[in-house]
Amino acid sequence: MVDIREVPEADIDRALELAYLVFHDRPEKEGRERHHDMLRHCVRIGAYEEDAIVGFMAAHDFRLSVPGADLPCPGLTFVSVTPTHRRRGVLTALMGEMMRRAGAAGSPIAALWASESAIYGRFGYGSATQGATIEIDSTRPLALRIDPDRRPLRLVDPGDAVAVVGPYHEAARATRAGRPTRTAWRWTEEWLPEEDEEDEELGPPRIIVLGDPGEPIAGYVLYRTKAESSETGAGSVRTPGLVQVYELEADTPAVAAALWECLASLDLTGKVSAWGRPADDPLLHFAADRDQVRVTAVFPALWLRLVDVAAALTGRSWAAPVELVLELTDVRVPANAGLFRLKAGPAGAAYEPADGQAPDLTLDVRELAACYLGGTRAVELVAAALVVEHTPGAAATLDAGLRTELLPHTADEF
The missing domain is CATH 3.40.630.30 (Gcn5-related N-acetyltransferase (GNAT))
Structure with missing residues (x-):
């Protein structure tokens, strides 16, 4: 039975040994000390089987620049599961706990850099910058x-x-x-x-x-x-x-x-x-x-997750008027899923349930996360059959609202 709980400071070195095993790394003493010091300032979640740490995840306490604002955004790092416990739900449990904590702390978004791109899409992360x-x-x-x-x-x-x-x-x-x-x-x-x-x-x-x-x-x-x-x-x-x-x-x-x-x-x-x-x-x-x-x-550089879609969409600025009904799927955070009316523009944004209304766009939270910072265009995702456009021009309307003068970008790898 695996127990998901906070990793105390006394267990940081054990968690690092797991990460070094998974990432095939063997830092020198100075590197180990730097990693230990860094993790002291992070939120640390572990998967324990009895006394053994079989999974680990940490999160930096970041704020992230989004169009027109700066939002709290945990930055996930050292995500690792021991080879003996892969495909047993350990990573899913760690991700779920970290998203639960982010939501409870009022962080509408979360971010990471992916060591393997194929892993994180299934947890609702979209590639948001290049x-x-x-x-x-x-x-x-x-x-x-x-x-x-x-x-x-x-x-x-x-x-x-x-x-x-x-x-x-x-x-x-x-x-x-x-x-x-x-x-x-x-x-x-x-x-x-x-x-x-x-x-x-x-x-x-x-x-x-x-x-x-x-x-x-x-x-x-x-x-x-x-x-x-x-x-x-x-x-x-x-x-x-x-x-x-x-x-x-x-x-x-x-x-x-x-x-x-x-x-x-x-x-x-x-x-x-x-x-x-x-x-x-x-x-x-x-x-x-x-x-x-x-x-x-x-x-792909920064991967983004919309933990609270309503707070994320209303927390950024909008470049042009948008009024659309979005049909959103999110298997990890059910509260994000459903029909919602987005009404946004330079004066602000509202995002409210739209039960019973016909959707203009149908998309998963992963695709909305990819578009959120303005680095991915919804029209391209429609062309890739990842977003369904029910109303002609709806994707272009969303893109116009999300547009930024400069492409989103960061070189802050963590």
């Missing part, structure tokens, strides 16, 4: 179609980075949906550790900001570098190094152009690689040579 990997050939100057901002660039000591770029990042969160809050701990331990946990050959974090002295910064970039080498029959031969970009934020395209130009001009490097960039990154338009600036991968 990330792109962009590579720049920096063996030659970066060709641009616009003039970069020529205000001064300066390096910031990593120890001062939270104070300098933290407020800028917090303000930038409001410009794009899908971005979780960052505590000082997350800045220090997740974004600015001396060593990169996944690639020990990368150097320490570097931060460059743009702006006149004494004035607020207009943008920043966080990156690391490494010198690469290749083996030949004659021995080791040095090759141009790598600039690995973690985050770049800018007030204007001209500021972004200045930062990208600076990265591409770093001595002894030949490639700039930026993982998890927004799919609508302005660089892809103002780069003069798209053979020099290439998108090498596009992937």
